[in-house]
Amino acid sequence: SMQETSPAVKAETRTADGTSIHLFANINLLSDLELANKFRVEGVGLYRSEFPFLIRDTFPMEEEQYQIYRRIVEAMDGREVTFRTLDIGGDKLVAHLGEVEEDNPFLGLRGIRFLLQNKDIFSEQICAMLRAGSGGNTRIMFPLISSVDEFVEARELVQNCMKVLDGRGEVYNHETKLGIMVELPSAVAQAEDFARVVDFMSIGTNDLIQYMLAVDRTNAMVSRLYLSYHPAILRAIELVAAAGRKHQTDVSICGDIARDPKMIPFLLGVGITKLSIAPRRMPDIQQAAEAVNMDEAVCTALQMLKFSRISEVEAFLEGRSIR
Ligand code: PEP
Ligand code: MG
Numbered sequence: 001s002m003q004e005t006s007p008a009v010k011a012e013t014r015t016a017d018g019t020s021i022h023l024f025a026n027i028n029l030l031s032d033l034e035l036a037n038k039f040r041v042e043g044v045g046l047y048r049s050e051f052p053f054l055i056r057d058t059f060p061m062e063e064e065q066y067q068i069y070r071r072i073v074e075a076m077d078g079r080e081v082t083f084r085t086l087d088i089g090g091d092k093l094v095a096h097l098g099e100v101e102e103d104n105p106f107l108g109l110r111g112i113r114f115l116l117q118n119k120d121i122f123s124e125q126i127c128a129m130l131r132a133g134s135g136g137n138t139r140i141m142f143p144l145i146s147s148v149d150e151f152v153e154a155r156e157l158v159q160n161c162m163k164v165l166d167g168r169g170e171v172y173n174h175e176t177k178l179g180i181m182v183e184l185p186s187a188v189a190q191a192e193d194f195a196r197v198v199d200f201m202s203i204g205t206n207d208l209i210q211y212m213l214a215v216d217r218t219n220a221m222v223s224r225l226y227l228s229y230h231p232a233i234l235r236a237i238e239l240v241a242a243a244g245r246k247h248q249t250d251v252s253i254c255g256d257i258a259r260d261p262k263m264i265p266f267l268l269g270v271g272i273t274k275l276s277i278a279p280r281r282m283p284d285i286q287q288a289a290e291a292v293n294m295d296e297a298v299c300t301a302l303q304m305l306k307f308s309r310i311s312e313v314e315a316f317l318e319g320r321s322i323r
Pocket of ligand 2 (some may be wrong): 143183204206221
């Protein structure tokens with residue numbers, strides 16, 4: 001079982017030279033919380049809120065959503081929790097919401113676009129998340145953001161929900177931070193603009209790779225082209241990290257690149273020290289981070305950012321792992 005085979009994880013993660021690395025959990029189901037706590041995560045970096053919507057045939061109302069979100073906040077007991085609002089559409093379809101079939105669902109009514117067109121559903125979810133955050137350290141993150149305008153519109157809806165909750169006399173987290181998934185090329189290009197207006201940014205490489213390289217993340221015929229270390233992806237990550245640094249905006253990574261030990265020196269080297277991963281990946285990623293020397297990682301990242309060819313990055317990464 002998991003209990004017998006998984007190595008112990010320390011509460012704090014530090015590189016060989018003592019830099020603090022922050023490991024958070026990606027949570028899909030409430031049952032993932034147990035492993036997250038066992039592996040002493042610093043918080044929940046991504047709660048994929050669509051799961052309760054996907055596995056049943058009725059829509060969970062505000063109260064039911066509140067109960068689910070509240071259990072996450074309670075399990076984390078003061079540690080940071082980032083709720084992502086519904087990311088349906090694309091590969092995640094919800095039949096009972098009466099979505100129409102689209103020719104290109106990944107380019108269609110997905111993520112924040114669906115929510116901004118269904119503001120009653122959006123508002124119920126936001127109210128539930130705000131209430132669940134009461135007394136906690138919570139953040140709300142919007143998926144598939146393609147423009148600053150979408151973020152501003154979503155933020156206005158949150159402010160409106162706060163007024164509604166005030167009117168109802170409900171307790172909620174007035175300090176809830178608001179941020180975005182950086183998972184579209186447009187968000188990368190405007191990383192500085194976003195860094196000025198959001199509380200935090202989390203890079204979603206699963207979709208970013210798909211949209212930057214035009215490679216369907218679910219299509220096995222092109223999976224050979226779906227590469228987290230493509231030079232364009234490396235540069236995009238560095239650009240977002242630099243924008244965050246310049247504007248003192250919290251930047252983390254919640255895409256699967258952060259669960260790949262060979263990419264850890266690069267991520268730390270560009271200055272991203274907050275990683276959100278599936279809880280079961282914690283031991284491996286903690287070990288990979290502990291092996292890193294930050295000065296070397298900065299050199300590694302600078303080197304990797306210079307390559308123009310995929311093959312050069314591959315050779316470099318293989319050379320590193322042989323050494
Ligand atoms: C991502 O796109 O990298 C991400 C973390 O979100 P999801 O995999 O749920 O699309
Ligand atoms: Mg995504």
